[in-house]
Amino acid sequence: MTDHLLSLVTFFPLLGLLVLLFLPKENGGMLKGFTLAVTLVTFIISLPLAFDDVFKTSAGMQYVENYSWINIGNYFQMNYHVGVDGISLWLILLTTFIMPIAVLSTWHSVDKHIKGFMALCLLLETAMLGAFISLDLFLFYIFWELMLIPMYFMIGIWGGKNRVYAAVKFFIFTAVGSLLMLVAIIYVYYFAVQTGMTVAGFDLSTFYLLEIPAAVQTWLFLAFAFSFAIKVPMFPVHTWLPDAHTEAPTAGSVILAAILLKMGTYGYIRFAMPLFPDAVQQFLPYMALLAVIGIIYGALVAMMQTDVKRLVAYSSVSHLGFVMLGIFALNMQGVTGGMIQMVNHGITTGALFLIVGFIYERRHTREIKDFGGLAKTMPIFATIFMIMTFSSIGLPGTNGFVGEFLILMGAFQSELRWFAVFATTGVIFAAVYMLWMFQRVMFGENKNPENQNLPDLSGREILLMAPLLVFVFWIGIYPNPFFEKMNPAVAQVIEQVKGRQQIAALQIPAASHVARDLSILEEQAPVYAEVTVDEEGNAVIEENKTTE
């Protein structure tokens, strides 16, 4: 069973979808219950990944499955090649963990076309999991694009007033980026074929070893980075996000914030950066600049919002800016910080969207000015909201602190020092917009008669929030179990990016790779010079060294 664990996890929701199609559409409760059960089972199936200690010691891919899928002679050989390492591990678990919560949140909020909504949820889960486990660029692209369809319908059918605009904008923005990435993928493929690295495959591990000229890398990186930047979303291509978030139904917003946005940052770590290390070096300051602009701009715009949901949406732009800064710091603290912050953002912002959903279901408004003094009538709600607000701000003891602290520490230690200085202001702004909003909604006098008798959270709603709260504190107080499983993989990615940059900087044509990357090439070709990196980070070149 462990041989096919990843496939089982990924396609179990799809299997559920096929069964769901044959259930009667009149019985909404049963459809929701069934979908919840499917997502819960998916989560349980995925749990062995969380308890597997292999990730503590090994940076490589685990649970690998590799089968020939499309095989067209010497033209194209696409493989169903999947695997999980410390980088995708927590994102896969985050996905399977968030999905039951998202489904449970629809209990009262989705009341039309229930069957369709549930079917889309399950399709979306398969697509997202597929994108996280794909190790073949073609396979990844299929899942990456497939994600658009369910989210498009979720926003468009179950969304708010402006849903059509938001849905079309979401679809077109993300698709434009991916289409350019498709051309880049094809280009990389032909480059690999021409250099003899591959016969005809799109395998990621082969592409990692390519020595693409720096000038070409620039273009390819731009194509990949553009696609991922839209998904993250980075300033200035973030404009689809506030619309999509605001108009999407609660469950859609939760999935969008918690998982879909992570696709972008994951794409950088898994694809854009290790594939094009020289371009990363070249674009480092620009990417950091955009990240910092995103942090500050997102925070300032969030501050001015009158709609709670829009405020949370813009806070995502700010938070994802932190993640990007951490990733581009390219050191252990920065990247692990970015990784854990991806999970944190999924938990915290997912929770905040649920919270917004709770008050929207009660009052059918999300305007800050319509509220005030809710803390007195809804004490449990107030407590949970408070904790999530703190987590979003990054108060010590909550998960947000761990992530942002590591990111900033990493950035300070890297060449992005000055960017970190400005990014830090984002933490302060976050406190301003979140606390101010919290104050206006929850404190003060409860003047509005419609708000006087709002019921506090129901058992189901508390049940929704409880697991999220556990992780807020778990990651906030004892994040080690999470770090120790991502560390080896993160270290490897950093080596992949930085180690190869130094080679390129020295421009030694004979040197093929840093010693640790040689394992594959050694079997094929003699290497005439070997480069290693000493403690001070300088490259040491041993000329005329031949391997067996």
Added chain:
Amino acid sequence: MENLVQIAIQNVNMAAVMPPLVLSCFGMALLMISVFSRRGATSHVAWISVVALVVTGVVSVAYWNNPQFGFTGAVALDNYATFFNIIFLLAAGLTILMSDEYLKREGYPIGEYYPLILFTTAGAMMMASGTDMMTIFLGLEVLSISLYVLAGLFRGQLRSNEAGLKYFLLGAFSTGFLLYGMALLYGVSGTTNIADMGMYLSADPALLTNPMTVAGMLLMSVGFLFKIAIVPFHMWTPDVYEGAPTPVTAFMSAGPKAAAFAAFVRIFILALGGMQDQWTSLLWVLAVLTMTVGNVMAIYQTNIKRILAYSSIAHAGYALVGLVAATQIGISGILFYMLAYTFMNIGAFAILVLAGKKGEENLTLEGFSGFGYKRPFLGVAMAIFLFSLMGIPPTAGFAGKFYIFAGAVEAGFIWLAVLGVLNSAISLYYYLRIMVYMYFRDPAEDYAWVSMNTGAMISIVVAIIGVFYLGVLPSAVMDMARMAIF
């Protein structure tokens, strides 16, 4: 290329023309059957013609990897022809299945309709297997004349009359260009045989820049580009597609277009391969123009039939990218794309056929408001076809575009590929717009009708299977396409 060059010429080899021969015999028999049938009773004619297509399909497939040549090098039933034959047969079959109830509903239960479709298909087959300019021209004429009649089939309707006449006048005019081009090339090379012409032209480089050769090439391009509806020879398409009976439009956009591509590619690669530099730069520009004009114009349409008409222009542009690339993957990409397009486009038209009642076809965007809720299955089917037309995986449309653009990148036309995908991005807008009406609007009360019928449902289901089969498991078909090219 070699199998054509090394052919042992046999004067008569009936096997080489077996598929169109079988189909034509069925067509003539059906003409007689429909004459002796009761007025208005056409169902049996429709079903017999489906049988005819299946039989011809079996005959065609039997010649896979068993190429037949004959008639002094004028006809070749090679894998290339067979692959296209299958496309034509599928297009005709899917069309006929959706036609019967529709024609009755619209008040034109005309038995001759089915033989005409069969003759068009036979003409298309002659074009695909023609290895001589004259065979191709004959095939084109058989195909075109039947199509002129089909476009104007609804003789009581002004639009249909306009479509038939417009298509006839412009089509005849463009055929003139084609013939003139062939004549000039004959004048230069002294042969109408494609392979001989290719050898003759490439033997003497001076001939390739000879004004007469260039003029012949250009004039012949005009003829073919008209049939494929490439900008700037696309003007007839929206009007004809809109005016012709919907199943005929579906058929025209897939079968005859593929036939024109088949002949176009064969002539340009084999006979005019030496002039590749010249026609590449020409077609590069036209491909970009076609994609852009088709997609941008489609945005402004409110009639779904017209949207699909403009989108078919854009899709011809994508396919042309494969010819510009002219690599193996590009050319086999065209074959694959034509098959994929047959499934997704005819599928979409089949839904248009169903959405309507007697005398009142429901083709406006408004009329499709809430369609997805009124008819859940048809809604999902339409969504699948539209996503496929957009090129979203895992559908046939994505696989097709992938091979075409991969061919372009392989040949170094990276900018062409980039412009191609950006055009796909433009096209998202109008395809999504149809879905916006179908799913994001409340059902329109006064457009509540849908005329279900078995035949159309069969063609929709077959098209869905095709779309996913080509999208998820393209290996087998792509391998065939690869083996089909010269």
